[in-house]
Amino acid sequence: MPELPEVEVVRRGLSEHAVGREIGKVEVLHPRSVRRHVPGPADFAGRLSGQTPTAVRRRGKYMWLVLDSGDMLLVHLGMSGQMLVQPEDRPDEKHLRVRLPLADGNELRFVDQRTFGHLMVDREGERAEVPSSVDHIALDPLDGAFVPEEFVRALRAKRTEVKRALLDQSLISGVGNIYADEALWRARLHWARPTRGLSNAQALELLGHVTDVMTEALEVGGTTFDGLYVNVNGESGYFERGLNAYGRRDRPCGRCGTSIVREAFMNRSSFSCPSCQRAPRGRT
Ligand SMILES: [Zn+2]
Numbered sequence: 325m326p327e328l329p330e331v332e333v334v335r336r337g338l339s340e341h342a343v344g345r346e347i348g349k350v351e352v353l354h355p356r357s358v359r360r361h362v363p364g365p366a367d368f369a370g371r372l373s374g375q376t377p378t379a380v381r382r383r384g385k386y387m388w389l390v391l392d393s394g395d396m397l398l399v400h401l402g403m404s405g406q407m408l409v410q411p412e413d414r415p416d417e418k419h420l421r422v423r424l425p426l427a428d429g430n431e432l433r434f435v436d437q438r439t440f441g442h443l444m445v446d447r448e449g450e451r452a453e454v455p456s457s458v459d460h461i462a463l464d465p466l467d468g469a470f471v472p473e474e475f476v477r478a479l480r481a482k483r484t485e486v487k488r489a490l491l492d493q494s495l496i497s498g499v500g501n502i503y504a505d506e507a508l509w510r511a512r513l514h515w516a517r518p519t520r521g522l523s524n525a526q527a528l529e530l531l532g533h534v535t536d537v538m539t540e541a542l543e544v545g546g547t548t549f550d551g552l553y554v555n556v557n558g559e560s561g562y563f564e565r566g567l568n569a570y571g572r573r574d575r576p577c578g579r580c581g582t583s584i585v586r587e588a589f590m591n592r593s594s595f596s597c598p599s600c601q602r603a604p605r606g607r608t
Contacts, residue, residue, distance in 0.1 A: 326401045328464055328498030329541035331385050334407050338380045341409040342389065342432055346376045348425035357421035357436060360457075361444040371445045372397060372424065383467070384497025386458045388446070396446045396455045399434070405441030408433040464498035465535045466542070476527040479519050486522065487515035487594060490534065499534055502570045503541070505595050507533040509569035514601040515587075515594045521604070540566065569595040 326334075350369035352358055361368040375391040382388075389397040399407060408417070409430050416423075417435045422443055424432040434443055446455035463470040475496055482489050489495055490504040499507075508515055510533040513526070522530070544566070568578050573586040577597035587594045 326385065326405070327500035327503060327538075327541070328385055328466065329538055329544075331382060331387055331401060331498075332466070332542055334401070335380050335382045335387050337409065338377075338387075338389065338407060338432075341430065342377045342426060343379060344376065345426035345428050345430075346374065347372050347432075348427065349373055350425075351423040352421070353423065354421040354439060356439045357434060357441065358443055360442045368443070368445055371395065371447075376427075381454075383454060383458050384461050384464050384493060385500075386455075386461060388455055388458070394447075398444045398446050398455050398457060400441050400443075402436065402438065402441030404438045405434065405436040408435055461493050461497045462495055464538075465496060465531065466498070466538060472528060472531055475531060476524060479527050480522060480524070482519045484519055485515060486513055486517045486519050486530070487589065489519050491590075496534075498538070501592050501594075502567070503534060503537050505570040506537045506568060508601065509596060510537070512600045514596060514603045515589065517604050569597065571595065 350372045352365040352369055355365050358365050358368045372391075375393055375395065377389040377397070378392055379390040380387065381390060385400065387399045387401075389399070391397060399405075401407070409426075410433055412425060412429055412431050414431075417433065419435050419437040420433055421436050421439065422434040424434075426432060434441070444457070446457055465472075465475075478495055479486075479489050482492075482495070484492075487504050487508060490499045490507070491501070505515070507530060511526070511530040513522075513530060519527075569584055572584040572595060574583050576582070577584055577600060580597065580599050582597050582599040584595055585598050587596070
C-alpha cells in the first residue's frame, strides 16, 4: 500500500510531467475508479477536458492537481493505484482505469488493479487551498506548516494507545503501519502505551523518529524515479532495506538480539521488540 513517501514521489513526478500541459479528451475505462465523483463518469471526463494543471499538492496520502479553472483533480492511490506518465503510443496497461491525454503527446494513466483507489474532481469556487474532501485531514510531518508542539499537545490529550494516535488522520496524516512500527521501535515505545502517559519529551522524540523514518524512505523512493515513468506500485524501496521491526517476526532485534514479535492490531499487525519496547502494565 503506498504510504506518504511513495505518494510524494508521485507528486513530484506529476509536478514535472503534467503541470502546464492541457488535458485532452478523458476516458474513464472503469466507473469504479471515479465512484466518488457523484455526478458520474461523463461529468468527470467533461469537467477535465481542456483544463491545464497548474500545481500538484499533497496532504498525507491524498494528492491533487490544481487546475487553471480552480477545480481540483483529487487522486487517491488506495491499495494498488499507480499514476503513470506514458507516451500515447505505448500499449495500455492491463489495469488501466482512466486515461488523461496531455498536450505534449504523453498520457496520464491511472492504473489500479484492485480499484480501491479513486479520482474525483472537486469544484472549489473560492479557490480554496485544500479540496473540501481533504479538509478534515491533519497536516503531515513533512509539511512545512506542521507544528510539532501542537501535535504533541493534541497527542497527550487523547485517551488512546500511541500507535492508534499515529494512525489517526485527524491528528497527523501520512503515517502508515510500517512507519508507525519503525518509529515506535526507534523510540523504544510499545504500540499500546497510553498517549496520556507519555512525557512531552517522549512525544517530541517519537515525532522526530516518525519524521526521520519518512524522510529516509522518501530519499530511497526518490531514487527509483526516472525519466517519464511516474510510478508507485505500493512496494517502496524502503521495503528492501532499513526496516528494524516491521515484517521482522522471529528475527533478532538490531539493538538487543531479542526476537521481534508480531501482534494483531486493528485487522493488521504490530511488530515490536518485547525487550526494548516493554508492554504497558495490564497487558500480557
Ligand atoms: Zn530489542
